[in-house]
Amino acid sequence: MKKLLYILPLFLGGFFWSQNFKQDSLQFKKISDEILVNGKSYEDLRELTKDIGNRLSGSSNYEKSADWAMKKLLEAGADQVWFQPVMVNVWTRGDESLKLRVNHGKWKEVKMLSLGNSEGTKGKDLEGEVILVKTLEDFEKLPDYAVKDKIVFFNCAFKQEFVVTGQAYGDAGKYRRVTPSEVAKKGGKAVIIRSLTSSFDDVPHTGSTRYEDGIPKIPAIAIGAESADYLEEILLKKQKVQAVLNSNCGMNGQMMTKSVIGEIKGKSDEKVIVVGAHLDSWDVGEGAHDDGAGIVQSIEVLRTFKNLKLKNNHTIRVVCFANEENGVRGGRTYMETVKKSEEPHIFALESDSGGFTPRSFSLGMHPDKAKSMKSWEKLFNPYGIYEFAGDHSGVDIEPLRELKIPASGLVTDSQRYFDIHHTPEDTFEKVNRRELLLGAVVMTQLIYMVDKNW
Amino acid sequence: MKKLLYILPLFLGGFFWSQNFKQDSLQFKKISDEILVNGKSYEDLRELTKDIGNRLSGSSNYEKSADWAMKKLLEAGADQVWFQPVMVNVWTRGDESLKLRVNHGKWKEVKMLSLGNSEGTKGKDLEGEVILVKTLEDFEKLPDYAVKDKIVFFNCAFKQEFVVTGQAYGDAGKYRRVTPSEVAKKGGKAVIIRSLTSSFDDVPHTGSTRYEDGIPKIPAIAIGAESADYLEEILLKKQKVQAVLNSNCGMNGQMMTKSVIGEIKGKSDEKVIVVGAHLDSWDVGEGAHDDGAGIVQSIEVLRTFKNLKLKNNHTIRVVCFANEENGVRGGRTYMETVKKSEEPHIFALESDSGGFTPRSFSLGMHPDKAKSMKSWEKLFNPYGIYEFAGDHSGVDIEPLRELKIPASGLVTDSQRYFDIHHTPEDTFEKVNRRELLLGAVVMTQLIYMVDKNW
Numbered sequence: 001m002k003k004l005l006y007i008l009p010l011f012l013g014g015f016f017w018s019q020n021f022k023q024d025s026l027q028f029k030k031i032s033d034e035i036l037v038n039g040k041s042y043e044d045l046r047e048l049t050k051d052i053g054n055r056l057s058g059s060s061n062y063e064k065s066a067d068w069a070m071k072k073l074l075e076a077g078a079d080q081v082w083f084q085p086v087m088v089n090v091w092t093r094g095d096e097s098l099k100l101r102v103n104h105g106k107w108k109e110v111k112m113l114s115l116g117n118s119e120g121t122k123g124k125d126l127e128g129e130v131i132l133v134k135t136l137e138d139f140e141k142l143p144d145y146a147v148k149d150k151i152v153f154f155n156c157a158f159k160q161e162f163v164v165t166g167q168a169y170g171d172a173g174k175y176r177r178v179t180p181s182e183v184a185k186k187g188g189k190a191v192i193i194r195s196l197t198s199s200f201d202d203v204p205h206t207g208s209t210r211y212e213d214g215i216p217k218i219p220a221i222a223i224g225a226e227s228a229d230y231l232e233e234i235l236l237k238k239q240k241v242q243a244v245l246n247s248n249c250g251m252n253g254q255m256m257t258k259s260v261i262g263e264i265k266g267k268s269d270e271k272v273i274v275v276g277a278h279l280d281s282w283d284v285g286e287g288a289h290d291d292g293a294g295i296v297q298s299i300e301v302l303r304t305f306k307n308l309k310l311k312n313n314h315t316i317r318v319v320c321f322a323n324e325e326n327g328v329r330g331g332r333t334y335m336e337t338v339k340k341s342e343e344p345h346i347f348a349l350e351s352d353s354g355g356f357t358p359r360s361f362s363l364g365m366h367p368d369k370a371k372s373m374k375s376w377e378k379l380f381n382p383y384g385i386y387e388f389a390g391d392h393s394g395v396d397i398e399p400l401r402e403l404k405i406p407a408s409g410l411v412t413d414s415q416r417y418f419d420i421h422h423t424p425e426d427t428f429e430k431v432n433r434r435e436l437l438l439g440a441v442v443m444t445q446l447i448y449m450v451d452k453n454w
Numbered sequence: 455m456k457k458l459l460y461i462l463p464l465f466l467g468g469f470f471w472s473q474n475f476k477q478d479s480l481q482f483k484k485i486s487d488e489i490l491v492n493g494k495s496y497e498d499l500r501e502l503t504k505d506i507g508n509r510l511s512g513s514s515n516y517e518k519s520a521d522w523a524m525k526k527l528l529e530a531g532a533d534q535v536w537f538q539p540v541m542v543n544v545w546t547r548g549d550e551s552l553k554l555r556v557n558h559g560k561w562k563e564v565k566m567l568s569l570g571n572s573e574g575t576k577g578k579d580l581e582g583e584v585i586l587v588k589t590l591e592d593f594e595k596l597p598d599y600a601v602k603d604k605i606v607f608f609n610c611a612f613k614q615e616f617v618v619t620g621q622a623y624g625d626a627g628k629y630r631r632v633t634p635s636e637v638a639k640k641g642g643k644a645v646i647i648r649s650l651t652s653s654f655d656d657v658p659h660t661g662s663t664r665y666e667d668g669i670p671k672i673p674a675i676a677i678g679a680e681s682a683d684y685l686e687e688i689l690l691k692k693q694k695v696q697a698v699l700n701s702n703c704g705m706n707g708q709m710m711t712k713s714v715i716g717e718i719k720g721k722s723d724e725k726v727i728v729v730g731a732h733l734d735s736w737d738v739g740e741g742a743h744d745d746g747a748g749i750v751q752s753i754e755v756l757r758t759f760k761n762l763k764l765k766n767n768h769t770i771r772v773v774c775f776a777n778e779e780n781g782v783r784g785g786r787t788y789m790e791t792v793k794k795s796e797e798p799h800i801f802a803l804e805s806d807s808g809g810f811t812p813r814s815f816s817l818g819m820h821p822d823k824a825k826s827m828k829s830w831e832k833l834f835n836p837y838g839i840y841e842f843a844g845d846h847s848g849v850d851i852e853p854l855r856e857l858k859i860p861a862s863g864l865v866t867d868s869q870r871y872f873d874i875h876h877t878p879e880d881t882f883e884k885v886n887r888r889e890l891l892l893g894a895v896v897m898t899q900l901i902y903m904v905d906k907n908w
Contacts, residue, residue: 033615161487163837163892198888357811357867359838383617384813384867386840413811413838413867415888434652434869438617 024379028445032383034304035441041296042433044072045355048295049286049428056283057323058090058255065279066260069295069320073262076299077306078318083258086322086333090255091117093283094248098192098221100130101242102234111202112221115176115193115209116282116326119217120247126219127244128189132235136174139182148187151243154179155194155232157225158418165198165414166353172196180220181212190245191220194228199419202226206282207422208326219247259330263317264305266451271314274348275301275447278324278396285426289417293355293436294410295320300440301447312451314346321396324352331396339403347450348407350394351443354421355436356412360385361446364393365406369454373408376449383442410443478833482899486837488758489895495750496887498526499809502750503740503882510737511777512544512709519733520714523749523774527716530753531760532772537712540776540787544709545571547737548702552646552675554584555696556688565656566675569630569647569663570736570780573671574701580673581698582643586689590628593636602641605697608633609648609686611679612872619652619868620807626650634674635666644699645674648682653873656680660736661876662780673699713784717771718759720905725768728802729755729901732778732850739880743871747809747890748864749774754894755901766905768800775850778806785850793857801904802861804848805897809890810866814839815900818847819860827862830903837896864897
């Protein structure tokens with residue numbers, strides 16, 4: 001009898017656990033069926049990318065996309081929708097070109113993109129000799145006179161051996177971020193970097209760079225992998241390469257724009273669950289994977305809660321963040337607002353890894369919460385997710401972690417992302433319908449579990 | 455002391471297991487680095503698809519691809535390479551067209567493909583009224599007079615709710631295989647099926663059909679999803695649809711062709727490990743995912759064993775099978791040869807799910823062997839594989855299971871495969887370099903484990 005008293009709670013616990021598991025599995029299947037059969041994210045993405053196109057914050061296209069997002073959130077069934085004002089720095093590109101010539105030969109035009117937030121040549125030709133550096137370590141060894149008045153070309157390739165391409169991006173990312181100021185410190189004129197790309201084509205990739213305070217802001221551009229290989233080959237032969245850069249990019253003051261927010265109220269309380277992505281994109285391509293995909297998936301989550309009448313306990317709030325690409329002001333503003341209002345938030349989820357097949361969720365949260373989330377992993381196996389891992393979330397929701405709000409990012413299959421990331425090639429055609437929808441499926445399932453259990 | 459005697463073996467066992475795990479992990483990393491950095495499969499695939507193109511067995515292109523495969527295997531370092539003669543039935547397509555008209559209106563041409571192995575109209579116009587059937591169950595209920603002299607259109611759509619698209623393909627597959635004879639039994643003239651596709655575009659998908667013995671062989675074709683939706687819409691409105699089909703496809707006798715085999719000898723014995731794919735493809739597109747990808751990956755396995763000097767215990771044999779698409783004579787011939795020679799085989803692996811991100815390996819083997827293979831799962835986690843499952847292998851190696859040879863198939867991310875499978879869209883451009891290489895990585899790792907442990 002005594003033994004039974006010990007065993008009974010264990011037995012009952014197991015029984016309820018397995019009943020719960022069964023119910024959750026059934027709910028997961030309903031969510032999956034609904035989205036895979038009736039999901040609208042793919043058609044939404046077609047509208048966002050084809051009817052509007054790319055949408056850097058500060059552009060008129062961004063303003064159009066904000067109106068579009070508000071309309072879509074209302075159509076999806078949001079109880080209320082609003083704009084959250086966000087002040088952003090405006091950067092514009094304008095015309096730009098790069099020409100190279102070898103040993104006083106013919107000038108040859110090379111595909112290029114100025115890095116985001118960089119200064120240009122103000123429409124004047126900037127001419128200089130190009131020197132090759134493979135790594136920042138090599139650059140540090142160069143004396144100032146070797147750099148002075150030169151255009152420094154950093155040809156550090158993406159490390160193909162990383163299985164997860166995001167790691168290669170992280171590894172090579174510093175070449176985009178820090179080289180302009182480092183070169184300027186030694187008197188260099190401009191910087192050319194090899195694009196942060198997993199591909200071997202000739203497509204240049206843009207993306208933010210930074211300038212250190214008090215250091216001259218020299219122009220910084222990216223060229224495609226093929227051009228980079230060509231340039232290295234010539235320079236290694238000790239041939240003299242002259243470059244002419246002409247660009248018009250630069251910062252153009254500030255502007256008040258907005259993030260777009262829509263929510264459905266919970267039946268139990270006023271606690272908030274955020275699911276979001278960034279509405280802005282770079283000013284090339286269509287911002288389809290980055291991050292139109294995350295926007296339409298987040299809206300799909302809300303729509304699915306409505307369509308399936310899932311009766312959420314907490315408020316489910318979709319946030320379409322402004323300005324992730326060149327300032328993260330949308331994410332910071334949202335956090336500041338939550339901080340001020342002390343509105344309780346129990347979770348934030350971001351999709352900003354492209355509309356590829358979902359593979360995991362990250363665990364940007366206290367170990368106790370991470371443990372709770374990990375206990376749901378098995379439910380996700382039929383949807384191709386086997387392991388939650390990684391102490392990160394998403395660029396826009398990472399500020400919320402300062403307020404101790406648990407945050408997670410959708411992790412997708414990474415193989416194709418950095419072939420097209422921040423390029424004219426990031427178009428609707430590169431997104432597969434089912435891969436995109438599956439992302440929305442697992443996001444909705446995760447929000448369902450958080451809403452029910454936290 | 456006694457306690458120690460119990461614990462020591464456990465402890466030592468654990469110690470050796472963890473040492474083994476460490477060594478295997480290091481070897482896995484070497485294999486991965488080698489292929490992701492130096493792998494040649496992508497360039498090989500470019501040659502196979504762009505220099506040769508599609509290659510149905512019986513075609514001159516197939517013969518060219520056999521010569522190419524032999525050359526590639528030698529370049530990869532095979533100790534010996536040979537052709538295995540395979541007798542195949544030759545099917546050819548020729549010109550073909552389908553026109554529809556509604557209520558005596560204008561004739562409108564519709565994109566179509568005759569199903570593989572089907573008979574055509576011998577260049578004559580076959581005209582008839584089209585009737586719509588949604589499922590085979592509905593068709594069975596139709597009286598013969600309702601079918602007689604009609605062209606029966608089966609519009610059974612791929613079930614989008616299957617997360618793994620192969621299950622939707624399996625589910626809808628019978629419409630391609632059995633409908634021609636079923637319709638002929640009731641006196642129908644021809645069959646039109648909705649393509650077996652996960653997409654909603656207008657691309658028709660070919661693929662094998664079958665005729666029952668003693669039943670008239672009526673023409674059978676596939677149309678794209680858009681055309682199928684259009685046709686259903688009209689027919690549901692009770693409008694009269696007339697079709698004219700003109701085609702020249704049919705069987706054209708037999709021909710002796712070949713599978714291509716290359717191997718590296720093992721250092722310990724004469725036991726054989728097979729790794730393969732099918733060299734033939736349908737006669738449209740470029741057979742890039744199906745199954746050029748598997749061919750170049752299999753060759754990459756051999757090349758990597760050579761380049762890394764992995765010193766295999768057993769013979770590692772690459773088999774490029776003939777005739778998977780419309781007869782499986784390559785697979786059957788290989789099995790018959792093994793059966794006759796009694797050459798000992800310990801394992802066979804096939805890659806025929808497209809060159810997408812690898813997700814799993816199937817377990818077409820005795821539960822004891824499956825258990826052994828499953829004990830290696832953790833080693834594959836860093837490469838995105840978490841679970842081996844499923845009692846199947848690959849179409850070409852499945853016959854080997856009759857000889858009790860353990861067989862496994864590379865399972866890939868399935869979302870995009872059936873958008874382009876058996877279509878003009880299955881081209882090199884649809885294959886991602888890194889996804890293809892990653893498949894070769896895990897295949898080589900698996901062969902390494904089998905070679906070392908079995």
